[in-house]
Amino acid sequence: MTPDQQRSALVQRADAIFRDQSLAAVGEWKARTGGLAVGFLPIYVPRELLHAQGVLPVGLMGGRPDLEIIKGDAYYQSYICHLPRSTIELGLNGSYDALDGIVFPAICDVIRNLSGMWQMLFPRVLVHYLDVPQNFDPAIGGAFYRRDLEGLAEALAARGARRLTDDNLRQSIALYNEDRRLVRELYALRRREPWKVPTAELYVVLRAGLLLPVEESTPLFAEYLALAAADASRRPQDQARVLVAGSFCEQPPLGLIKTLERAGCYIVDDDFVQVHRFLRSDIPTDGDPLQRLVEAFLTDAVASPTRYIGDGVKGADLERRLAESGAEGVLFCAPSFCDPALLDQPMAARAAERAGIPWTAFKYAENSAQFQVIREQAGTFADSIKLWSGA
Amino acid sequence: MSPAPTTPTPAQKDSSQVRQKEMIARHFDRLADAPGTGARSAYTFVPGNLTELLLSFDVLPVLPEINALQSAMRGKTAEYIAMAEKLGHSEDVCTYVKSDVGMMKSGNVGPTGQRLPSPDLLLLSYTGCFTFMKWFELLREEYHCPVAMLHVPYQADGRITDAMRAYVVEQLRTEVIPKLEAITGRAYDEDRLKALLAQSARAEDDLVWVLQSARHVPSPIDAYFGAVYYVGPIFSAFRGTEDAVHYYRELREEIEERIRLGKGPVTPDGEMDRERFRVVVEGPPNWTSFRQFWKMFADEGAVAVASTYSKVGGVYDLGFRHDPDHPLETLAEYCLGCYTNLNLPTRIDLLTRYLSEYLADGFLINSVKSCNSFSAGQLHILREVEARSGRPGGFIESDLVDPRYFSAANIKNRLESYFQMLDQKRLGAAS
Incomplete structure (x- = not known):
């Protein structure tokens, strides 16, 4: 096979995993290992902790466009975003039967209330609301977060997962460091040579990575990186470099990403499948590993709209990303009725304007x-942009 | 001969109403005078408000949610919201926020027609509502003043843990109090705070008595529309004050008298003659058509005997009282216990309990577009409460302060059908 064919085959493999909403890959892993599988909603949970206890973390990001919502719509009014409807639908139609629990991170009121609904709808599975701190003092917010993580570890152990040990956690941190490093490299390659890493491909690979154990996602990312970097057949085109912001929870359909690329945009930075990049750098593997996880969240996380920005200038992180990515424009691409993204947007738009970067906005489900x-x-x-930008 | 001209009879106001009006007027006078007197003000939210702490520093509270609802009642929010949307705020997000932004851009004139001072501090009590955080991030960009962030954890498992309480207390000590000290130049005075908290507990006792008076048949109060007025002082700038203590004592005495006389609640058209339906209501009211909305109930002889909206600023009827002996811990406990900080199973338990304790015929959910904290999951609540209580629920949709989302004919239709259904059930049971 040529490198091009190899890459194509890899993307097809990833696509098959991503498309399977019944989580067959998770079921197979469970059958093979006998371990627990625990889902998590966007944006971020410390997957290292679950992995260290022998649990498979499974990233859940709602449903694909072809999922027919029958029961899910009966739970939500028209003015609530779409992700909780598909999540309920997939829960009720048995697609999540392989999951022994779900972690609901504190990112908005809809996900928060969904955690309570899950408690009632699926009383046998573990429901953990991960109340991530908005106080970033290690002695205060850090202590609270650590207690929350310890509670999660205890709850997993009570369901049969192995107990959390420092050695196991260190090992898991090292594995996820490598996983994240490869994703950072993929994003760096796309910034440098976006024609080599079409976002529609990268996205599918990253989504597949949510459903695989880290031992399998890391080689997948590494292989895709090697094949994409080596491919000389794809040539640069006259496209505008854009940063896509606001799609950190409910994901756009793949068709929308393809549409943006076909419309003449190179996506050089985005918020898609953000758990892979929520922490900016490696977590140190020395010292107290649980404390390292806590500190990473407190000091090294991206400036998500779900996170209180107490110090500094709101939007500074977007300005930094614009500079680093060399983006010539911003597409504010948020799900309808997404409070975190849409309430943040006026401030983010001002940040883009401060940077002298044009923007436009639209919504999707x-x-x-x-x-x-x-x-x-x-x-x-x-x-x-192509006609009037300074480039 | 033409009839002799008549002058409208002035509305009869109870003493407590007069007192409340005077309290509010004095408060807004103080706010309007603040630039001259040097008084400090803090903007903050109703759920998780720390009024006693602010007052212990002589800081005047400003509640943007209350400004927004007052603006709606004065017919100003359509204009304010349009202004905010023109500035780039999405049509999908909370209309309290957009009303507030529009009001600020229009000169920040408050409900009494006086200009509100810019805040010296944004006290971001992040309690039970994600939007609060974004709201004050937005305001910070406009006012360029300090923000004190108080993250109040969610009662996801239906209980308050020691870790949650300690987390909130530590933030009060290290974040909120130092910022209040900085803007006022005064040291934290715990004795003063304790004295205020003791007064809070007294007022809370009387408030609970008033709300629970709706267990009487007929109910002497409307515990949704009427309760909006009753909770006003304690949910806003007056908890902990002597004024609030007097107000609630006076209100209680008035209700005692109503019970003695066998009177029903006061409605927009005067006293209700006959109580036909007793309902529990979940969700905030619509403010742009508040009176019309209330009349839709009153015209049918429907009385709200309990509501969850009257618990957003504190769920006192489950026993919580501010405890002056543990001032910071009690403030933490208060914040953690506000209604929208309770998980869905707890909310369902509470509603089911109200239906039984208040001898209600059924319950209604007013689901507002603006508030995901309240609304996300309400259809599930509807089902569960119906199943557990065996009493029928009704579901209507509107918004807090955006008049575009109040469809009067639709809502009236739904309410009439709902009450007819209650009637039919009653007839069916009797036959």
Whole structure:
């Protein structure tokens, strides 16, 4: 096989995992290992902790556009985002039967309330609300977060997972460091040579990585990185470099990402599948490993709209990302009714303007099927950048 | 001959109403005078408000949520929201926030027509609502003043743990109090705080008595629409004050008198003659058509005998009282216990309990578009409460302060059908 064919085969493999909403890969892993599998909602949970207890962390990001929502809609009014509907649908139709629990991180009121619904709908599975701190003092917010993580570890052990030990946790941290390092490299390659790493491909690989054990996602990322970097067949095109912001929870349909690329945009930075990049750098493997996990969250996490930015200038992180990625424009691409993204948007837009970068905004739902309007908007935006930007 | 001109009879106001009006007027006078007097003000939220702590520093509280609802009642929010949306705020997000932004951009004129001072501090009591955090991030960009962030953990498992309490107390000690000291130049005075907390507990006793008076048949109060007025002082700037103690004592005496006389609640059209339906209501009211909404209930002889909205600033009827002997711990406990900080199973338990304790015929959910904290999961609540209580629930949709989302004909229709259904059930049971 040529490198191009190899890459294509890899993406197809990843796509098959990503497309399987019934989590067959998770079921197979459980059958093979006898371990527990625990899902987690966006954006971030410390997967190292679960892994160290022999638990498979499974990233859940709602449903694909072809999922027919029958029961899920009966639980939500029209003005609530789409992700909880598909999550309920997948729970009720048995797709999540392989899961022994779900962790609901504190990112918004919808996910928060969904945790209570899950307690009632699925009383046999573990439901853990991960109340991540908004106080970033290690002695205060850090202590609270550590206690929360210890509680999660105890709850997992009570369900049959092995007890958390420092050695196991250190080992897991090292594995996830490598996993994240490869994702950082993929993003760096895409910044340098975006034609080599189409986002529609990268996205599928990253989504597959959510459903695989780290021992399998790391080689997948490494292989894709090697194949993409080595591929000389893809040539640069006259596309506008854009940063896509706001899609950190409910994900856009793959068709929307493809639409943006076809409309003349190179996506050089984004918020998709953010758990892989929520921490910016490696977690040290020395010292108290649980404390290292806590500190990483407190001091090394991305400036997500779900996180209180107490110090410094709001939007400074977006300005930094714009500079680092060399983006020429920002696409604010948020799910409808997403409070964190949409309430943040006026401040983020001001940050883009401070940086002298043009922006445009549109919304989607994970089941959006028509992209013509977005294609027109993104295409016009890309054209305007190519015609009038300083580059 | 033409009839002799008549002058409208002035509305009869109870003494407690007059007192409340005077309290509010004095408070807004103080706020309007603040730039001249040098008084400090802090903007903060109703759930998890730390009024006693602010007052112990002589800091005047400003509640943007209350400003927004007052703006709605004065018909100003359509304009304010439009202004905010023009500035880039999404049509999908909380209309309290957009009303507040619009009001600020229009000169920050408060409900009494006086200009509100810019905040010296944004006290971000992050309790039971994600939007609060974004709201004050937005305001910080406008006012350029310090923010004290108080993260209040969620009662995800239906209980308050020692770790949660300790976390909140530590933040009070290290984040909130130092910032109040910095803006006022005064040291934290725990004795003063304790004295205020003791007064809070007295007022809370009387408030609970008033709300629980709705267990009487007929109920002497409306515990949703009417309760909005009753909870006003304790949810806003007056908890801990002598004024609040007097107000709630006076209110209690008035209700005692109503019970003695066998009177029903006061409605927009005067006293209700006959109580036909007793309902429990979940969710905040609509403010842009508050009176019209209330009348839809009153015209049917429906009385709200209990509501969850009257618990957003504190769930006192489950026994919590501010405890002056443990001032910071009690503030922490208060914040943690606010209604929207309770998980869904606890909310369902509470509603089911209200239905039984208040002898209600059924319950209604007013699901507001703006508030995911309240609304996400309410259809599940509807089902569960119906199943557990065996009493029928109704579901209506509106918004807090955006008039575009109050469809009067629709809501009236739904309410009438719901009450007809209650009637049918009653007839069916009797036959």
